Amino acid sequence: MTLPPEFALIARHFRPLAGHGALDLSDDAALLDVPPGRQLVLAADAMVEGVHYLPDDPPETIGRKLLRVNLSDLAAMGAAPLGYLMTTVLARGTPDDWIAGFAQGLAEDQRDFGLTVLGGDTAATPGPTCLSLTILGTVQPGAVLRRGGARPGDDVWVSGTIGDGALGLRVLRGELPDDAAGHLAHRYRLPQPRLALGQGIARLARAGMDVSDGLVQDLGHLCRAAGCGAEIEAAAVPLSSAAQKLLGANLALLPTVLGGGDDYELLFAAAPEAQGPLREAASRADVPITRIGRMVSGPPAVSVTGADGQAINLARGGWSHF
Template sequence: MTLPPEFALIAQHFRPLAGPGALDLSDDAALLTPPPGRELVLAADAMVAGVHFLPDDSPGNIARKLLRTNLSDLAAMGAQPLGYLLTVSLPRETPPDWLQGFAAGLAADQHEFGLRVLGGDTTSTAGPVSLSLTIIGHVAPGTALRRNGARAGDELWVSGTVGDGTLGLSVALGERAGDAAGHLADRYRIPRPRMALGQGLVGLAHAAMDVSDGLVQDLGHLCRASGCGAVLEAVLVPLSPAAAAVLAAEPALLRRVLTGGDDYELLFAAPPGAAAGIAALAAATGTTATRIGRFVAGDPLVTVLDGQGAPMTLSQEGWSHF
């Protein structure tokens, strides 16, 4: 059984998700009256089966990961979500209930995060499922968190726990055991964008970004944007109990934790005086925030120290597509 024409698919699965300006997804474009006195924040991420998710992941989880990776970009800027546009390219042999599950995942997260679909496109492809989402959020003008505000003397913080996503991928691929409760694989499949934390960091943090391609590599981006260096203490990096158990059995995986992708936590710079405010904010927003290092004057280099205070050598700093 093949898919019905895309107009029927859109009407059945996506129209119920549409916001007021989406014009029932049946016009050439959507209309959006920007919230008065706000600055818009825009990001776009693509996801391809076999690269960003496993081809046999459930379509609902794939939809949620797509939406959440984009939400995480808004969180990193301290923005509130408003809406999104979505393009979906599917093999012709995709079973009809795949789109049903995909739309159900979107519906759940639209409800959880408070945004609606505004428009998009559905096409066929001779390759793997290929998705793209553009998200629109808003901030008070001039308040967006940027990557370029870190300065020497700032403390380096990260939200939540690091490494669950990359270890979860490894578990999901059957490369290693552990994770009996499924925590790691779940973290790989469903990111937790730190919306409330990011919004609360406006005024507290000097700079922020989300960690998606590996902690060390992404910290390097933050350093280059800010024009300073950073020292990261590996033993301070927060681990989930599940990740800690995997590392206890295989300590060499620490390098993977520091450089693997799919964390979707916030990495941020804040002055030492902000520590109490950050701790209170993290508690109030249902997450944690951990100091893992500091920013230093000099070239935009990341130094990773091991438990003895000696620099670690990493063969790669993070994920690259090419």
């Protein structure tokens, strides 16, 4: 009795990724003990070929990005990783080598981030490959970081640098010149979930989230959740040297940097007196954090101020002074 190719594929590529609770991917479901005294944190993100990643991205980085964008949601809640389930709906004719590379990338990140696969499903589609991952993490009750809770007067902070992912996508599309080190493309393909930082700041910040859809839009979410506004200074937003170089040559890239998405940095609001402890937490997590503005009274809107102190109008879909 021979099994359909689906089972051989799972046995060859995905079973080696299975860990505690996965029942060797041979049962109908996984069986998991949640550590006592911890709350479960759960998120799911999908990635579609040609939409969330480029068809010629290396399969290793596609697997790792799928895991990392989900880990970033755990980071945003201050949670620690526990495990994941994954459904891979593969474009018909996907070569076995591609699946091997995809699984290899997952294996590397499983080791780096300390989690294993619990279960999932594999199928084929006549359309583009469609990947979906559900991540499980845990948090100590009371130590969870939520989106709501920011107050007027709070500082607004971000981790790392902003805009690299969005610029990296444009580099990979041939729309922008590559930087020598390939830093921007690397940041697009391999976001860095800020797990240690998220856990470190969870009790210090009043509100937080990860930046996945663009800094300004995501800060708008924090504003709506808090019922107040936010002001940020464009010049204060931390940029990598590669992004600085591109932006120095072409200021019209500002919308890409501040609105382009794919950052997977943490964005959070905290009382001014939390500054010291926040900087200590960031130092322990070895991730730079930068104060870029503050929460203000008023309607839930984000205003961005240019280097000249004048507001930059986002409403026209681009960057232009009033």
